[in-house]
Amino acid sequence: MDNRENERVMMSLGAGAKTMSMLLFADARMALAIYSLFKRLQKEHILKGGEVEQFEKFLKATDGRFDLVNVPGDIKSMKTELSQAGIRYCMMPDLNPADGMMQIAVFTEDRQKFGSIFEKQIARQMSGGEKVFQDLVNLTENNISLVSLPYEGMEQTVKEDLDKLGVNYAMLPDLHVGDGEIQLAVANTDLDKVNHWFSLYKDQLMEQGKESCQVISKEEYLNTAKLTDQEYRKTADQKMDTALKKYEKAKVTPKSLSAEEKLLSKGSVKPEDHPAFEEMWKDQSMERVTIDKKSLVDSSPVATSFMKEYPDFFVSRIPGTYGENVEYLVLPGENVFESVNGKTYTAFLPKDGKPLVLDQKGNIKKIEQRKSGNEIKKYYDDVKQKMKVAKQKQEKTMSEQLGQALEKIPANPLKAK
DSSP, X not given: OTTGGGOOEEEEOOTTOSSOSEEEESSHHHHHHXXXXXXXXXXXXXXXHHHHHHHHHHHHHHTTOEEEEEEESOOHHHHHHHHHTTOOEEEOOOSOGGGSEEEEEEEGGGHHHHHHHHHHHHHHTOOOSSSOHHHHHHHHTTOEEEEEESOTTOXXXXXXXXXXXXXXXXXXXXXXTTSSOEEEEEEGGGHHHHHHHHHHHHHHHHHTTOOOXXXXXXXXXXXXXBOOHHHHHHTOOXXXXXXXXXXXXXXXXXXXXXXXXXXXXXXXXXXXXXXXXXXXXXXXTEEEEEEEHIIIIITXXXXXHHHHHOTTEEEEEOTTXXXXXXXXXXXXXXXEEXXXXXXXXXXXXXXXSOOEEEOTTSOBOOGGGSOOHHHHHHHHHHHHHHHHHHHHHHHHHHHHHHHHXXXXXXXXXXXXX
């Protein structure tokens, strides 16, 4: 996403709601995706509410600015070290306990302090190879290079070949399982041997579309542990994957949906006769707007595609915005209620806060570029007023036409014989 590194997105989910009341996201799309994923797993009774609340508290405490990192092995010692160092982190739900990896969200301001502890954790997990890592460092007086090879799944072959060639190396933990790469620390004096060995397989690997052998920096290696929301999602085991796919089915028609899927496809939007509607109506901190379903939601590709990706949220084009200046209001689905006739929605947004807003490309606008709930309400109210005036004109015209038609009817019409 363009310029997402410095984005901060405020998300107000309404007073009295069971979820967050206000969050600032450094990478709003990633945070929304992860939060939505957790809510779906909570609905499926796979995640407990406490796990979701822990993530919410972490976001509030850190303004949502975090890195998501893969950590290999037993992390008991690492957690103690993180706490002692005062590093702000959150243990993420492990979507696949069998893969030997845990995921940690780390406050970006603690990134440097985390890095040194992370390196210790990796050193604890070193295994395999002719040399363990520290032995290799001592032997070469730290004259080593890190090498990335497109050999994931073939680690045993690599070990056997390099051992036969007499290469001094150490296998590094794979911090990103599934990317096709493995990493080794190799004595600089043996790099030529590794390159020659790799050249024997080069043609075969190139046919498979794989990259060449690469020397990488320590930073590049450590960065392989960082995850996006999509990569985190892909770590899910079969049970979680099956549960999540219920929400991720794309391009399905209403006719192909089961009754349960139709209910799920509406996200958390409820009808106006739901008890929560009355509670929000009474909330003085919230603004109330009426949204036309056909013109502001259904006819907007950005709104419909965003809601398909994040069904827990509701998106509407802000009326009066068009072309390059078009904007889309994003609210949690639980703040939106569908009318009885299905033609409009009643939505509640914070008066003073700045709700999340998308630009013409569907990217989230920076908080300083967005309007408050009070300002956004005026746009919807202007349209509502114009619709009211148009309706009155239409009724007046119809009344006048009816009057003219009545005048043309003879006062004493002839009786039929």
